[in-house]
Amino acid sequence: xxxxxxxxxAGIAQGLDKCEPVIQLLIKLSGWSAIIFxxxxxxxIFREAWPILGRVDWGAFFFSNDWIPxxxxxxxxxxxxxxxxxxxxxxxxxxxxxxxxxxxxxxIYISEFAKGKSKEALxxxxxxxxxxxxxxxxxxxxxxxxxxxxxxxxxxVGVNLLNASIIVALMALPLIxxxxxxxLRAVPDSFREAGLALGASRWEIVYKVLFxxxxxxxxxxxxxxxxxxxxxxxxxxxxxxxxxxxPDNFFNPALLLMEVKTLTATIASELGDTAYxxxxxxxxxxxxxxxxxxxxxxxxxxxxxxxxxxxxxxG
Amino acid sequence: xxxxxxxxxxxxxxxxxxxAAGCSGSSQAEGEETISITGSDTLLQVGLAWAEAYRExxxxxxxxxxxxxxxxxxxxxxxxxxxxxxxxxxIKDTEFAAIKEKTGKEPVEHIVGYDGIAVFxxxxxxxxxxxxxxxxxxxxxxxSVANWEDLEGSGMTGEISLVSRSxxxxxxxxxxKAVCGKGVEFKKGAKSMPGSTAVVELVSTTKxxxxxxxxxxxxxxxxxxxxxxxxxADAVEPTVDNVKAGKYPIARPLYLYTVGEPEGAVATxxxxxxxxAGQGILVTEKFVPIADDQITK
Numbered sequence: 001x002x003x004x005x006x007x008x009x010a011g012i013a014q015g016l017d018k019c020e021p022v023i024q025l026l027i028k029l030s031g032w033s034a035i036i037f038x039x040x041x042x043x044x045i046f047r048e049a050w051p052i053l054g055r056v057d058w059g060a061f062f063f064s065n066d067w068i069p070x071x072x073x074x075x076x077x078x079x080x081x082x083x084x085x086x087x088x089x090x091x092x093x094x095x096x097x098x099x100x101x102x103x104x105x106x107x108i109y110i111s112e113f114a115k116g117k118s119k120e121a122l123x124x125x126x127x128x129x130x131x132x133x134x135x136x137x138x139x140x141x142x143x144x145x146x147x148x149x150x151x152x153x154x155x156x157v158g159v160n161l162l163n164a165s166i167i168v169a170l171m172a173l174p175l176i177x178x179x180x181x182x183x184l185r186a187v188p189d190s191f192r193e194a195g196l197a198l199g200a201s202r203w204e205i206v207y208k209v210l211f212x213x214x215x216x217x218x219x220x221x222x223x224x225x226x227x228x229x230x231x232x233x234x235x236x237x238x239x240x241x242x243x244x245x246x247p248d249n250f251f252n253p254a255l256l257l258m259e260v261k262t263l264t265a266t267i268a269s270e271l272g273d274t275a276y277x278x279x280x281x282x283x284x285x286x287x288x289x290x291x292x293x294x295x296x297x298x299x300x301x302x303x304x305x306x307x308x309x310x311x312x313x314x315g
Numbered sequence: 316x317x318x319x320x321x322x323x324x325x326x327x328x329x330x331x332x333x334x335a336a337g338c339s340g341s342s343q344a345e346g347e348e349t350i351s352i353t354g355s356d357t358l359l360q361v362g363l364a365w366a367e368a369y370r371e372x373x374x375x376x377x378x379x380x381x382x383x384x385x386x387x388x389x390x391x392x393x394x395x396x397x398x399x400x401x402x403x404x405x406i407k408d409t410e411f412a413a414i415k416e417k418t419g420k421e422p423v424e425h426i427v428g429y430d431g432i433a434v435f436x437x438x439x440x441x442x443x444x445x446x447x448x449x450x451x452x453x454x455x456x457x458x459s460v461a462n463w464e465d466l467e468g469s470g471m472t473g474e475i476s477l478v479s480r481s482x483x484x485x486x487x488x489x490x491x492k493a494v495c496g497k498g499v500e501f502k503k504g505a506k507s508m509p510g511s512t513a514v515v516e517l518v519s520t521t522k523x524x525x526x527x528x529x530x531x532x533x534x535x536x537x538x539x540x541x542x543x544x545x546x547x548a549d550a551v552e553p554t555v556d557n558v559k560a561g562k563y564p565i566a567r568p569l570y571l572y573t574v575g576e577p578e579g580a581v582a583t584x585x586x587x588x589x590x591x592a593g594q595g596i597l598v599t600e601k602f603v604p605i606a607d608d609q610i611t612k
Contacts, residue, residue: 066503070482072491074498142513147520157476157521159506242481242507259506269509273384273483280483 045292049285056286065244067261069270069280079283081290083244087161087260088294091236092229094165094256095172099229100222102169103176107221108206110177111184123181130174134234141167141239155257157241162256164240168232172225179224183217184210216309223302230294233264240265263287348580353381354388354401357430357485357529358569361600362401365588368596372587376580385485392574393417398581402570403430403485420575427588428569429603431530431553432490433539435478435518441470444541444550447494447564453477453525455495456502463523471523477505478514478526486511489567490527527565530558531601558603569602586611 056079060066064080071077110122145166146158153162187210195205211218241259249255267284274281352362359382366378380401388400389410395418406422414422434450436442449466452458453475463471479501480487491501508514511528518524519536530553533539541550544564557563577585587593589611594604604610 068482068500070488072495072498072500075500142516143520146517150521156474156523157506157517159517237509238513242509243504245504259504261507269481269507270483273387273481275386275390 042292045285045288049282049289052279052282052286056283061286065246067244067266069274069283077279079286081263081266081287083246083261084263084266084287085290086246087240087262088230088264088291090161090255090260091164091168091232091240091262092226094161095168095229096222096226098165098169099172099176099225103173103221103225104180104218106173106177107180107184107218108210111181112202112206112210123178126174126177129170132171134171134232135238137167137171137235138238141235145239149257153257157257157259159239159241159259160257161240161260164236164260164262165256167235167239168229171232171235172228175228176221176225179221180214180218183214183221186217187213215312216306219309220302220306223298223305226298226302227295230291230298231264233262233268236262237265237268242266242269263291267291348376350376350378350399350581350584351397352378352388352399352401353383353391353397355385355403355485355569356382357403358401361428361597361602364596364600365593368592369584369587372592373580373583376584378584384483389414389422389572392422392572395574398573398577399585400572402572403567404489405568405570406572414574418574422572422574423576425571425573425585425589426568426605426609427571427585428594428597428605429558429566430569431558431563431566431603432486432493432527433530433533433553434542434565435515435526435528435533435537435539437518437522437524438536438538439522440538442466442468442540443538444543447542447544450494450542451496451499454479454490454501454505456500458502473523476521476524477502478517478521478524479505479507480511480514480528481507481509486527486529490565493565493567494527529601530554555598555603559606566603 060078060080062085063082064078065083065086066078066080067083068075068078106122106126110119110126114122141163142159145163148158149155149160149163150158155162191209191213192205195209200208240262242261242265243259244261245258247255247258267287270280271284274284352366359380362380366380369376369378385400385402385404388397388402389406391397392400393410393413406424411422414420434445449460452460453466454477460466460475462474463469464473479490491499495501506517508517508526511532514526514528515532515534515537518526519534530539539553541552542564543550546564551557551562551564553563553565558566571585571588573581573585576582589605589609591610594610597604
């Protein structure tokens with residue numbers, strides 16, 4: 001180190017010290033920016049939907065499934081979103097029925113029973129599922145899973161609720177698996193050792209010791225999966241059939257083989273072709289408000305559930 | 316210190332190169348003219364093919380083409396952001412009035428080709444022909460045909476699976492008007508597929524399906540139906556010759572709209588589109604050319 005370098009280093013160190021408040025400000029701004037972006041999104045969607053909110057026929061919007069924004073000559077446009085609301089809920093519920101047991105099972109296996117190389121390989125493979133673009137999932141649903149389902153179930157059409165639910169479940173799976181696996185790993189080994197010492201079998205340790213201990217993390221993972229399922233757009237656009245249908249009987253399993261339509265797919269397929277400021281354009285933003293509302297409710301509920309579960313665990 | 320100087324010099328050089336690369340190529344040379352075109356997605360592929368071929372014909376004219384839908388194109392014409400609007404449907408009266416009001420000139424329609432909409436069925440569907448009246452009963456709201464057995468001589472049973480397009484599509488709007496008629500919507504359970512190819516893909520894998528798409532989208536995995544109506548008892552297939560002769564009932568003209576009569580480079584371009592060269596490109600893109608006596612040059 002030559003003598004000429006020392007003063008420069010000292011100078012830089014002094015300069016960085018002076019920069020400290022600037023760096024603190026930048027970090028604070030980054031944190032605030034998250035809140036600002038979310039508020040900005042809410043503001044943007046409300047602003048675009050605002051002019052039509054007073055004119056919306058809310059009864060028809062929530063209970064009619066006549067979505068006809070481009071009617072035949074002489075007819076009035078209709079904006080009934082009931083089939084889309086049903087579709088979004090149906091796809092979310094059924095995809096979670098498939099994804100949660102599979103995801104938790106995979107997480108338990110990876111965390112407790114897999115060893116060394118197979119553990120790493122499984123983790124990588126599941127992450128690979130997450131890397132597949134959602135439009136590719138859509139094509140898999142339309143071209144591969146569709147005909148397969150027709151063969152296996154005798155359905156008259158391959159793009160239906162079951163198809164969309166399976167595809168969305170596979171997309172949400174990596175999320176549920178990685179967060180649940182983290183939650184299980186966070187449980188201290190002392191818990192497992194205590195269970196073993198008391199004579200519990202490995203499976204008993206999993207559902208009597210680990211599940212209660214990792215409850216909040218596991219639930220958080222599942223709620224994130226739900227959020228993913230609600231927001232999925234491109235895959236359901238291709239694989240769900242996009243038909244304005246609502247089943248007459250919600251207890252008949254045949255509804256799984258019926259086409260559905262989701263809120264997200266409708267916005268994706270129609271917004272690009274509407275004229276700015278049109279009634280149709282604004283109604284799509286009203287659907288956007290509904291989606292935001294559903295997401296907020298899911299997040300608030302999951303927050304409360306996770307907090308409640310944490311309290312239970314600590315209290 | 317030396318390391319820092321080297322690092323600064325290197326980053327400076329990289330930035331300079333990027334700036335040079337980014338800045339060149341977008342400046343317009345002397346004497347170059349740009350024609351902006353927006354509109355129908357049906358016409359997007361052929362519009363881009365025309366623009367690319369025209370570079371060889373007149374290198375001084377740059378034609379830029381965008382999609383977005385026929386409605387978007389005509390709106391751009393109203394707002395004077397484009398010189399030509401591509402449209403796969405006729406201009407509405409409200410749009411005509413809006414252009415006249417805003418620009419003082421009337422929009423001028425140029426027919427540059429035709430597109431036949433084919434009705435596709437599964438490879439195993441034995442039906443070969445269908446009447447326009449039956450198509451209305453199948454696709455139209457309130458129509459009496461919901462199952463294949465309701466159709467005389469269909470040879471199939473089971474619920475008919477309707478494959479349609481998204482409601483913002485020009486193909487959707489045209490087929491609804493041509494087949495269902497005035498004031499009639501599509502049947503409620505029709506599936507809205509995102510794109511002409513998706514319709515054909517779904518029909519090819521669904522035995523009970525019937526769907527519509529541009530004639531150019533036919534592939535070896537689907538059949539198309541010959542259509543007859545009250546004007547012509549002979550069922551006509553959507554081939555190029557039949558559409559050109561005006562025999563196929565579900566065919567629509569493809570339009571270009573300009574504000575007032577086109578002048579200068581725009582007029583030359585539209586003329587070239589209607590010439591043998593332009594129409595040849597139209598045929599390669601699987602559309603139907605205008606009648607021989609309309610072809611210019």
